[in-house]
Amino acid sequence: AQSVTQLDSHVSVSEGTPVLLRCNYSSSYSPSLFWYVQHPNKGLQLLLKYTSAATLVKGINGFEAEFKKSETSFHLTKPSAHMSDAAEYFCVVRIGGKLIFGQGTELSVKP
Amino acid sequence: NAGVTQTPKFRVLKTGQSMTLLCAQDMNHEYMYWYRQDPGMGLRLIHYSVGEGTTAKGEVPDGYNVSRLKKQNFLLGLESAAPSQTSVYFCASSSFPGQLAKNIQYFGAGTRLSVL
Numbered sequence: 001a002q003s004v005t006q007l008d009s010h011v012s013v014s015e016g017t018p019v020l021l022r023c024n025y026s027s028s029y030s031p032s033l034f035w036y037v038q039h040p041n042k043g044l045q046l047l048l049k050y051t052s053a054a055t056l057v058k059g060i061n062g063f064e065a066e067f068k069k070s071e072t073s074f075h076l077t078k079p080s081a082h083m084s085d086a087a088e089y090f091c092v093v094r095i096g097g098k099l100i101f102g103q104g105t106e107l108s109v110k111p
Numbered sequence: 112n113a114g115v116t117q118t119p120k121f122r123v124l125k126t127g128q129s130m131t132l133l134c135a136q137d138m139n140h141e142y143m144y145w146y147r148q149d150p151g152m153g154l155r156l157i158h159y160s161v162g163e164g165t166t167a168k169g170e171v172p173d174g175y176n177v178s179r180l181k182k183q184n185f186l187l188g189l190e191s192a193a194p195s196q197t198s199v200y201f202c203a204s205s206s207f208p209g210q211l212a213k214n215i216q217y218f219g220a221g222t223r224l225s226v227l
Binding site: 006009034036042043044045046049090099101102103104 | 151152155156201203218
């Protein structure tokens, strides 16, 4: 069975400190993996995607994620958090034409 | 660019009432999807369509019906709303996955539905 697990339901960081949002997946196939962000009362926006090219993927707004097959992980990072990063983040695995979403991680950024 | 447009943005229903959510995309995408988002559960796929005139069940299809009469529109219907259907509904579309690496789903802004 294919699934994706986000290890933290809520992460709180101070502005200017690093962000780490953890995601593990299980898939019988070589997965396509994504991170989406959802700001309050907004739709979902694609942050970045991994599709079997480079294992380190750079996205928008300074975010990046590293695909580690040995650890079945696709953690999202950012060197320095900004107040505007406060949002909910979803790790997603794609199987065929369908997306399977993680439970979401709410990121809070303190001044 | 409009992208994916959902109407309405908000709706309150009484138990037993019916309604239709409309999703429209202007990107000529073949695939369209309806998801529901509930706290702590991420997004779950309700129904999807791989082209005009086709529909298929997703993870949580019970209590919902869909239609794809036109390529650009994907309708989600609730025939008899229940409180358990209180949720935020998202529509998405994507191009035909002949090149899976480019098959990104684009999402609408969501519809917040409350069933009393």
